[in-house]
Amino acid sequence: MSSALIPTSGSRIVYPDTDALPMAENTLQFEWxxxxxxxxxxxxxxxxxxxxxxxxFWYPVEGHPEIRVAPDAMVAFGRPxxxxxxxLQWEEGDIAPQVVFEVLSPGNRAGEMIRKFEFxxxxxxxxxxxxxxxxxxxxxxxFIRRDGKLAEIPVMKGRRSPRLGITFEITDAGLxxxxxxxxxxxxxxxxxxxxxxxxxxxxQERHRAxQERHRAxxxxxxxxxxxxxxxxxxxxxxx
Numbered sequence: 001m002s003s004a005l006i007p008t009s010g011s012r013i014v015y016p017d018t019d020a021l022p023m024a025e026n027t028l029q030f031e032w033x034x035x036x037x038x039x040x041x042x043x044x045x046x047x048x049x050x051x052x053x054x055x056x057f058w059y060p061v062e063g064h065p066e067i068r069v070a071p072d073a074m075v076a077f078g079r080p081x082x083x084x085x086x087x088l089q090w091e092e093g094d095i096a097p098q099v100v101f102e103v104l105s106p107g108n109r110a111g112e113m114i115r116k117f118e119f120x121x122x123x124x125x126x127x128x129x130x131x132x133x134x135x136x137x138x139x140x141x142x143f144i145r146r147d148g149k150l151a152e153i154p155v156m157k158g159r160r161s162p163r164l165g166i167t168f169e170i171t172d173a174g175l176x177x178x179x180x181x182x183x184x185x186x187x188x189x190x191x192x193x194x195x196x197x198x199x200x201x202x203x204q205e206r207h208r209a210x211q212e213r214h215r216a217x218x219x220x221x222x223x224x225x226x227x228x229x230x231x232x233x234x235x236x237x238x239x
Contacts, residue, residue, distance in 0.1 A: 039185030
């Protein structure tokens with residue numbers, strides 16, 4: 001187990017960066033964690049002061065390694081991008097992640113989710129979203145900070161995140177997360193297919209452009225031949 005070693009007065013406090021547990025319990029949960037985290041990365045790709053992480057331990061209180069949680073995805077505005085072993089809040093300008101996501105699996109227990117909710121409420125999360133991708137449920141819940149507490153958002157369909165600018169759409173097929181430009185968050189497979197399609201279209205466009213140039217060159221050559229024939233007949237094609 002690797003960990004961050006923090007020297008204190010005469011002792012060293014260990015802030016583990018792993019609990020040896022898997023990030024996800026099944027492929028569906030894993031796919032959604034990666035999709036949300038990847039979508040957030042892409043959304044804030046040009047923002048140097050927005051840190052996005054997935055399954056990273058967040059320690060809000062210095063000297064208390066037992067106080068920690070690893071959101072499935074989190075966003076911290078005002079913090080630089082870069083790799084971290086864990087998110088030590090006192091080394092991050094005391095800025096708590098403002099937005100967190102949890103993706104449920106059959107193994108999640110009510111007690112665990114209550115503890116996470118209380119953690120996020122106590123340590124300053126502004127927006128908290130929970131998605132259950134199970135085909136039998138397909139439920140999205142959201143909470144937003146009001147008067148110092150996380151209050152449930154009554155209707156999530158069509159809800160726009162104040163911090164992220166993304167919109168949540170609930171369909172019969174499940175959750176769709178739309179960027180401010182209307183483009184959806186995509187799975188890795190969907191992104192790969194989109195890039196493949198884009199490459200095919202670019203190649204087709206390049207081929208069409210080459211054909212147009214070839215036709216233009218042929219037309220110019222034919223025109224040069226006609227001009228030369230006119231000159232051979234004693235005519236000046238420039239007059």
